Amino acid sequence: MSEARYSQTPLSFDAPPLPGEVPARLPSPFDSGPPVRLARMAAESLQQRLRREHARWEELWSPGGGKMFGVLVVATPGGRLGYLCAFSGMLGGAWEVEGFVPPLFDPVARAAFWPAGEAELAELGRRYEALKEQAAWVARQPKGREAELRALEALRREVAHERAERSRSLWRQLSVGFEVPNARGGHRSMSALFAPRPPPGGAGDCAAPKLLACAYRHGWKPLALAEFWWGAEPLGGGRQSGAYYPACDNKCGTVLPFMLEGLEVDPAPVVPSTPGDEDAVRVLHEDAALLIVDKPHGLPSVPGRHSPTRDSVLVRLQSRFPDLTAARFVHELETEVSGLQVIARDTATQSALQRQLARGEAEHRHVAWVEGLLSAEQGRIDVPLRGTTSGTLETLAGLNHHKQALTEWRVVERSDARTRVLLWPRTRHTMQLRIHAAHPLGLGLPLVGDVRFGIEDTRLMLHAESMGFIHPASGERLDFSSPAPF
Secondary structure, three states, X not given: OOOOOOOXXXXXXXXXXXXXXXXXXXXXXXXXXXOOHHHHHHHXXXXXXXXXXXXXXXXXXXXXXXXXXXXXXXXXOOOOEEEEEEEOOOEOOEOOOOOOOOOOOOHHHHHOOHHHHHXXXXXXXXXXXXXXXHHHHHHOOOOOOHHHHHHHHHHHHHHHHHHHHHHHHHHHHHHOOOEEEOOOOOEEEHHHHHOOOOOOOOOOOOHHXXXXXXXXXXXXXXXXXXXXXXXXXXXXXXXXXXXXOOOOOOOHHHHHHHHOOOOOEOOOOOOOOOOOOOOOOEEEEEOOXXXXXEEOXXXXXXXXXOOOOOOOHHHHXXXXXXXXXXXXXXXXXXXXXXXXXXXXXXXXXXXXXXXXXXXXXXXXXXXXXXXXXXOOOEEEEEOOEOOOOOOOHHHHEOOOOOEOXXXXXXXXXXXXXXXXXXXXXXXXXXXXXXXXXXXXXXXXXXXXXXXXXXXXXXXXXXXXXXXXEEOOOOOOEEEEEOOOOO
């Protein structure tokens, strides 16, 4: 196998592929099935290289140290087949490693500010964990130290807020000028792809975007892609070394559909709903006027504008209910949120349900865990929102904004350094509950797992657990519930 650098020519196969092994069009990166044989051949060659260089990449086998790797089979303008290799994020503390494609961003520009920022984030993380342990210890002591516990929690919230803001600031600094190419020769900034929300941390750093960008830069045609995990499994589990996985939804679900524009690509698969499947969209009620569904965590309500067939609640339901459109969602749940949502099947039903929600005649209750211990038992948050999701917490909400936003809440459980609360959004704004939880004029405590306003966890601990309203056609009261999975 040739060890040619990525900047000169793709790596060569040990044996030339047979004509029938070349796909007519690029298989979907979101297909969870095994990659085509041509992509597996390239992946197996990379895996052999990683085995040979085991001592060099020993860190991959430390607890939680594994990562995703990827290969992309390409054809040069002259018709020669070869493949490119990539890794997610960094490898061995470096963004550029010989034999692997470079990142999308300019490493030189990043080096001017990123190391100092990462060191600052690490120190804030250590401070946060120390305060968390200290607060947990105080909470286990006999009563009489409530004031000390409140002071520790207040300080921990300040550190968490400072770390989140610093992380977002670093990412915004990097994403300025972060240009994403596609097969048509077009370019779009990372910020524009995720607008109106800011790009999630690490967007564009997965293997697949790096591989496609390198192919476009050199005029090579992408033919087949495969991504696999190598090394120790993540601390939370879910990945096995050598196993193949589809492109992630959180980041690549937005980036790749744009990058693939101009290529012949198989459509992204629609994941079928099966009883008992925790990732299924469960239909709890259906009639001629409306649907009630239970949405799993991690699935968008509707596909993005660059990916109309992207896996989502709408796309999964359209095979069964072809009349559904994105406009009929009475309310969307964010990708990270799970639980109940109602979908109208005609304009009159949609208008009637929206009126019930606006007048407080319909109820939609959420349950969540927040970081920290709330001293009060219940309350009402009346903090207006700016009407956008782009900006810092301070600029998104405040008394000087004009879009009224109301949330009622009640504590149901306290556990160590977290509080479980019920939330009733009395108005409907994107990210209202997340903003009202984290904002100092709200709960002052971010939701557990809120990477935007708090600290990353296994998931965002927010679930729409109950819903009740009057059916616009029959006049019957309907009530539904869905137990939180956390």
